[in-house]
Amino acid sequence: MKKSKLQDPFEQARINKGYGEMNDQDDPVVMLLCHKDVRKSAHNYKTFISGATPGRIVVPSEVNIRDTRQVPFELDPPEHGKFRALVEPWFKRPLQSEYQEQLKEQIYTAINTVLSTGTVEVVNEFSLPIQSHALTLLLNIPFSEAETWISWGTHVFRSEETALDGDKAAILYDYIDEQIEHAIQHPGEDLYSVLLASEVDGRKLTKEEVKGVMVLTFAGGRDTVINAVTNSIAYFAEHPESLERLRNEPEIIGNAVEELMRYFSPLTQMGRVVTEDTQVCEHAIKADSRISLCWASANRDASVFERPNEIVLDRKINPHVSFGFSHHNCLGATHARQIMKTLIAALAEKVDSIEIVDYKENVEDLDEFQRKVGYEKIHVKFNSLTK
Amino acid sequence: MAKITFITSDNETHIVEGDSGSVMELAVNNGIQGIDGDCGGVCSCATCHVHVSPEDISKTGEASEIEKDMLELDDNADAYSRLGCQLAISDALDGIVLRVAK
Ligand code: HEM
Ligand code: FES
Numbered sequence: 035m036k037k038s039k040l041q042d043p044f045e046q047a048r049i050n051k052g053y054g055e056m057n058d059q060d061d062p063v064v065m066l067l068c069h070k071d072v073r074k075s076a077h078n079y080k081t082f083i084s085g086a087t088p089g090r091i092v093v094p095s096e097v098n099i100r101d102t103r104q105v106p107f108e109l110d111p112p113e114h115g116k117f118r119a120l121v122e123p124w125f126k127r128p129l130q131s132e133y134q135e136q137l138k139e140q141i142y143t144a145i146n147t148v149l150s151t152g153t154v155e156v157v158n159e160f161s162l163p164i165q166s167h168a169l170t171l172l173l174n175i176p177f178s179e180a181e182t183w184i185s186w187g188t189h190v191f192r193s194e195e196t197a198l199d200g201d202k203a204a205i206l207y208d209y210i211d212e213q214i215e216h217a218i219q220h221p222g223e224d225l226y227s228v229l230l231a232s233e234v235d236g237r238k239l240t241k242e243e244v245k246g247v248m249v250l251t252f253a254g255g256r257d258t259v260i261n262a263v264t265n266s267i268a269y270f271a272e273h274p275e276s277l278e279r280l281r282n283e284p285e286i287i288g289n290a291v292e293e294l295m296r297y298f299s300p301l302t303q304m305g306r307v308v309t310e311d312t313q314v315c316e317h318a319i320k321a322d323s324r325i326s327l328c329w330a331s332a333n334r335d336a337s338v339f340e341r342p343n344e345i346v347l348d349r350k351i352n353p354h355v356s357f358g359f360s361h362h363n364c365l366g367a368t369h370a371r372q373i374m375k376t377l378i379a380a381l382a383e384k385v386d387s388i389e390i391v392d393y394k395e396n397v398e399d400l401d402e403f404q405r406k407v408g409y410e411k412i413h414v415k416f417n418s419l420t421k
Numbered sequence: 422m423a424k425i426t427f428i429t430s431d432n433e434t435h436i437v438e439g440d441s442g443s444v445m446e447l448a449v450n451n452g453i454q455g456i457d458g459d460c461g462g463v464c465s466c467a468t469c470h471v472h473v474s475p476e477d478i479s480k481t482g483e484a485s486e487i488e489k490d491m492l493e494l495d496d497n498a499d500a501y502s503r504l505g506c507q508l509a510i511s512d513a514l515d516g517i518v519l520r521v522a523k
Contacts, residue, residue, distance in 0.1 A: 073494055292460055292463045350463065352463035352464065353463070359494075368459065
């Protein structure tokens with residue numbers, strides 16, 4: 035029972051000193067590991083800023099592969115708030131029943147397909163299609179557009195050979211440029227058109243700002259959702275009793291989603307640039323250096339979570355930070371949660387058991403730490419509940 | 422049955438009734454503006470923040486440690502702040518007035 039396990043590589047460092055150190059392309063990062071420090075620093079946008087050189091708050095840094103500022107992600111208050119307010123209602127659309135019905139249909143179709151197939155490679159043949167199809171709903175564009183995104187493979191910025199792949203980024207950027215031009219010529223009801231028609235400070239958004247929002251929507255919601263879905267399949271494969279429980283107690287699905295998100299922490303960390311000499315965990319940090327908010331470590335902090343390394347499906351108090359905290363908390367969380375809820379309900383209804391055939395783990399190399407975030411590949415066989 | 426008054430940030434007053442679940446759930450089910458309940462009530466999102474009327478604090482009680490840690494990092498929080506998802510509805514809450522923080 036450990037193929038689906040995600041270890042906590044940060045425990046010792048978190049207990050002993052509270053931070054970790056990672057060298058990343060000669061721009062080192064002090065990783066904050068304790069729940070309290072992570073939340074406090076996420077809240078303190080004056081000392082720990084997001085509005086640095088585009089790409090610098092991402093770990094590994096993307097400064098060498100892009101110039102476009104991601105919006106609202108790489109802005110600080112009060113600028114941040116203006117853009118955030120603009121897009122927030124759009125990102126709440128997953129709460130509408132029509133959206134939920136369509137998502138449900140997509141996910142049931144995906145499950146029916148794998149139930150009637152032999153062995154399935156989950157990352158590419160299940161999670162990526164689910165993520166891509168669901169994104170057509172979020173952007174409000176035709177379902178068929180997902181084929182293009184599926185053809186890009188699992189990593190928009192990463193490839194098997196190198197952690198940061200400029201060519202892959204170019205594919206996404208060129209694609210988004212084209213789509214923006216298309217929306218200018220043929221305005222519709224899609225997110226591109228809505229952004230192009232929006233205003234901040236009494237002026238229209240620039241093309242570059244629209245691009246900044248769209249790039250973020252594609253990049254931020256891809257690997258994260260894919261890992262959340264894939265890890266869930268691995269977990270249920272090894273815990274059929276959990277699937278059974280969710281079948282009998284559907285009212286705990288909401289809690290289960292939050293708990294799986296805590297345990298998986300699909301986004302390991304996010305950086306900030308320090309504006310003044312300061313200290314965290316009695317460790318001096320210099321102005322213009324980088325820290326990171328390590329969500330994955332905070333989520334296993336034993337001073338906040340009882341039995342932190344166990345999945346307690348109906349955990350009642352669960353102040354996890356998988357979707358971040360404070361100003362920049364995840365805009366896509368409503369969408370991601372809806373995908374997870376629908377997926378779990380559908381699995382509970384249709385699937386009896388899942389067998390893992392073979393797998394290759396996806397392990398992030400964080401210098402001092404090695405963290406499993408999911409799988410490069412995982413072959414499984416889904417068995418139907420109703421024969 | 423508890424009758425609960427919500428005053429939203431645009432100063433609208435809504436009186437709703439409930440007999441089970443949490444204040445957050447009651448607000449979401451009644452479409453009270455400013456209470457989203459994103460995390461479903463597990464104390465992770467703070468989108469259920471309310472200010473309890475000073476005279477009703479004896480009915481609701483004070484925030485728990487975990488709740489306080491969360492509210493401490495909310496710029497709108499004060500001594501009367503609570504997370505709606507941590508307030509279980511019972512007859513004891515009948516008549517309270519809550520001001521929605523967002
Ligand atoms: C399970 C899936 C996901 C996880 C774990 C996740 C995690 C996160 C985290 C931790 C942050 C905070 C970053 C920071 O503080 O700097 C964030 C921000 C963000 N996420 Fe997600 N995310 C997920 C899915 C999505 C999806 C599906 C989208 C959109 C399609 C999305 C769009 C965004 C955006 C736009 C922001 C920036 C918000 C801001 O700066 O105000 N995310 N996400
Ligand atoms: S609903 Fe998320 S903290 Fe109350």
